[in-house]
Amino acid sequence: MAVTAEPSNWWWWWELAGAALSLASMCLIITILALVGDKPLSAWPLSIQPNSAISILTTVAKATIMMVVASCISQLKWRHMLLQPQPLHHLQIFEDASRGPWGAAVMLFRVPLRLSSVLGWALALITVAGLGIEPSAQNILDFQIKPVNLTNTTAEMYLARQYVSKAFRQEEYGNNLNRAVTSELPHFQAVVLNGMSGQVLPPSFVCPAPAVSCTWPSFTSLGICVTFRNVTEGVDRNCTNPDSNYRQSCRYHNISGWQEDDTKTGDRDQYRPTLNYTSPGDSSGLAQKTQTLYTTYGTTGGRFGGPWLILRHASSSWPGGWGYYSPPWPEVFTANFAWCEQTYSGIGTADPVTSGRLVNGTVTSKPLFYRLGANDTLLGSYAVGYSTADNSSTYHLSYPAEMGLQEYLSSVLEMSAFDYLRSSSKMSGAAIDAAMNLNFVLKLAPDLEVVAQNLANTLTNLIRNSNDTGGGDNALATTVTGTAFGREQFVIVRWQWLILPVLETVLALVLLVISIVITSGSPQLKDSVSAYLLYPLSGWTEDEIKVGGRQTGGKLEGFAAGMKARFAMDDAGRWRFWRA
Structure with a gap:
């Protein structure tokens, strides 16, 4: 007897929580910079140094925003296959792009820029640009020795x-x-x-x-x-x-x-x-x-x-x-x-x-x-x-x-x-x-x-x-x-180095909202591995999908590159990949 499973629907709550934490971290960074800028380091009230606090908050902001971006890319791969037939290996490319900057950079070269992929492209660019967040954060604060008026001397x-x-x-x-x-x-x-x-x-x-x-x-x-x-x-x-x-x-x-002395008499010479x-x-x-x-x-x-x-x-x-x-x-x-x-x-x-x-x-x-x-x-x-x-x-x-x-x-x-x-x-x-x-x-x-x-x-x-x-x-x-x-020692804030972290956070939040809106009518699968097991390929015979020899990921991906399919639901309400 066949069993129809209804996956748990977490919607986007984790991503929204991560976005809120990233936004809060960025606001805290801006607040700290406003408090310490052009002020003596000795006026800083906490035991942790301001540059250490900035580093910690930047790490939190980057980690959470990259989690949000990864979820969006994972979800968009299903929409990418849903809108029109695509090579099956695009699923792997999107999946790799959600895992880090290298996969994101590969995606920019291997997935054509089209209406179905433009949002994924934008998220891949954010992932690659995220490499500069920490170096930028390290340059936000500078410390300079300045003269200060000694009121007690x-x-x-x-x-x-x-x-x-x-x-x-x-x-x-x-x-x-x-x-x-x-x-x-x-x-x-x-x-x-x-x-x-x-x-x-x-x-x-x-x-x-x-x-x-x-x-x-x-x-x-x-x-x-x-x-x-x-x-x-x-x-x-x-x-x-x-x-x-x-x-x-x-x-x-x-x-x-x-x-000359006029009082002298005789030969004055x-x-x-x-x-x-x-x-x-x-x-x-x-x-x-x-x-x-x-x-x-x-x-x-x-x-x-x-x-x-x-x-x-x-x-x-x-x-x-x-x-x-x-x-x-x-x-x-x-x-x-x-x-x-x-x-x-x-x-x-x-x-x-x-x-x-x-x-x-x-x-x-x-x-x-x-x-x-x-x-x-x-x-x-x-x-x-x-x-x-x-x-x-x-x-x-x-x-x-x-x-x-x-x-x-x-x-x-x-x-x-x-x-x-x-x-x-x-x-x-x-x-x-x-x-x-x-x-x-x-x-x-x-x-x-x-x-x-x-x-x-x-x-x-x-x-x-x-x-x-x-x-x-x-x-x-x-x-x-x-x-x-x-x-x-005075703390000098170089605000220009904050542009990249703030821009990354804002763009990621905007793209998250867009991703939530445009994928609201499609399955919320994101990075699910179970989907690959439960959603079959339709339109190919057993011999057509047979990969001989030693099985490797590269061989499978190369084989999938020649298979074009569309992710869609059949008349019975079952999702599968249909041969194009």
Whole structure:
């Protein structure tokens, strides 16, 4: 007795559940990305890292969506055979396409694109494109180190609104005020000499750990500015006739920017800058010297500032053909030092801050003018005042600081250098009996303007820096507060890499709905193996479907490729494959 079996009908509930789970996973991925994007990784509240969470959710979304696609392809093979006669081996091709990307790729080449197969083609394309879901997901998140504002750390930069020197001080002696002996003066002098030789004292700042960099807003401070000029053009000189040893002196005048002392009486020529020369024609046999450097520092009525005059020869050799009576002309320079207000903008530290350097800043200057009638005192010392031309800013400094600085520069900036022509001694020439041969620093400097600027910057930083920090000289140095930055790892979302997973999910859901609708009137067999056993072939004799020899899947598929059939129901309501 024949038994008619009614297969259990699961409809599409598993596929719909898988589609819902895939959609939920994709929504969770988008939510996570929106929460972590452009935020510090430390703000992530869970123990599992966001990239791990994305990976897990992507795996769930891909697994469920591929299950949905596989079911749709399996179901569509029956519709493919139902619409019109097809080679029987198409059943195997569709079945292989439902099992993974390789079978799906084969289907695209072996099944012609027709109305009956267009939906299967679309699902096969989704299966192949699914290979890119996980690599895309791995590229969604990027991690970058960015600076972050440290709200619990304060950055400080030193500046001077007032200046009381620790090196130049005064003390009461009876009814008089005398210059005090200080232990800070040697340090001050050493810093100045080092600055002129190229080791400029840096401005002092505080950028404490864990900060890796700091920045400061614009601020103003008392400073020393210098104006450097090459005034060789137009200089005149008076030279004496060479003596018996071929020596002569030349006095220079008409130097632009250099004010001769009008209080001198008698022969004013004797007070002018002088260089002494020895001709190469000297035959005395004695060690003779030619002066190659002369510097002097002027004054401005007892207050700080004034021109620094430099006369320098690059060499002591006299040019050939000039004769013994015409020494070469020197280069002549002036450097005018004066108090000024300096405005610092865009100041920040180098990265890393441990380098101790400042970068990315600009400095502009305004001249300051002496303010008469200043009777203030600073830490017990008489004070003098300076202000900008519009009186918008006023600075005070102790009288001993101004006078001591002026006298110190007057002594340190006046020097000479000589080159020796010949000597019978085993050792002569450069003097080594000075604490520091600044004369040779100036003589050998490739750019004297740099030397002058280094001196101005060194003095400025001595004035700005506290004597307790940064090796400064100002007992009243103050600070400006800046912003400290640390390093933090930020999560960067590259949304373009989410396009493929989202597109895969959306298209799979759309095709699922279409598959449900267009296969609603056909048997819901999907990947059933029982269907092949229960639905017979009609229209072929026993001999026509006999496959000889060893039975293999490839041989059977090749045999089925030549058999064209249509899946349909007979008059008795039984489904089978009818020979076309």
